[in-house]
Amino acid sequence: MVKCTTCGNRWRAFQDRSVPESEKPEEEMLVEGPRPEPTPADDIDFIAAPAVPERKPPVRKKTPRGVVVGVSLVAVLGVALGGIILFRQHVATLIPATAPVFAAIGLPVNTLGLVIEGVKSQPTFQAGRPVLSVTGAIRNVNKVSTEAPPMRIGLLDRTGKTVAGVLVQPLNAKIPPGATRYFAISLPDPPAGAEELDIAFEPAAKGPAAPAAPAADHAAPAAAPAPVEAQPLPANSPDALKTHEQH
Incomplete structure (x- = not known):
């Protein structure tokens, strides 16, 4: 059926047989439409990232000169004291007065050999x-x-x-x-x-x-007392023997 868009009449239309079957209408081609144009950079909203503070290297505090001198002095004294203790035998031999000092701190020395x-x-x-x-x-x-x-x-x-x-x-x-x-x-x-x-x-x-x-x-034997000659007791002694007179 075919309808006229002007008068509105309708009629039946038939396919033309004179057209060879081999000639078929070209297949409908799909045509891609125009691509959207890229949005200008002006239309893009840029969000700024939060600013990261720059890390500054730590400030090294300067050690006072007096502290450096004090630590160095303590180190030198420690090494010297260790050497004196290690060689205390020779020190006490050269300076005998140091022997009692070493003995007082529990480090006796043998100065006699x-x-x-x-x-x-x-x-x-x-x-x-x-x-x-x-x-x-x-x-x-x-x-x-x-x-x-x-x-x-x-x-x-x-x-x-x-x-x-x-x-x-x-x-x-x-x-x-x-x-x-x-x-x-x-x-x-x-x-x-x-x-x-x-x-x-x-x-x-x-x-x-x-x-x-x-x-x-x-051991040597103990010395014995020298012998003493026995003597008679006095006559008036109560322990003296009584004498008998001869008649």
């Missing part, structure tokens, strides 16, 4: 008398011969107080380098409250010291 070792004590009897036998050895650690000074033997109670003691001089006191001398000392009548033995050299001892006593097993 002699060592007392192997000390043993044993209670025993000599001629029926109680004694404390003390034995030990003196070793020379020097490279030269050294004479042993007197030794002080002391007995201490539980509080550390000396309750008995004696000053003795070792026999054959000159000791060759690396050699050892043995000693045996007897302390008569040791107090009952003695609990500790203290033995040390006494270089500053004044006056002659008693020689070391022999060991307990080599």
Whole structure:
């Protein structure tokens, strides 16, 4: 049906047979429409990002010069003190007055080069008398011969107080380098409250010291009293024998 757009009449229209079937109308082509033009940059709203504050490097505080000098001085003194403690033996040998200082801080030094070792004590009897036998050895650690000074033997109670003691001089006191001398000392009548033995050299001892006593097993026998001739009692003594007169 075909309708006229002007008069409104309608009629039937038929396909023209003269047109070959092979000639078909061209397929409808799809034509892409014009693309939208890009929006100008002026129409775009730009939002500014929040400003990040620039990090400034931290300001280094200058150390006062006095602090630097003080730290350096402490370091130097520490190194010097460590060297003195490490070589205190040589320091005390050159300056003997420093030996008591080292001993006071718990770092005793051996200025003599002699060592007392192997000390043993044993209670025993000599001629029926109680004694404390003390034995030990003196070793020379020097490279030269050294004479042993007197030794002080002391007995201490539980509080550390000396309750008995004696000053003795070792026999054959000159000791060759690396050699050892043995000693045996007897302390008569040791107090009952003695609990500790203290033995040390006494270089500053004044006056002659008693020689070391022999060991307990080599003690000399006690001297017996000299015999006394018996005499008769006086006649007037009540214990005198009565005499009988001859008649």
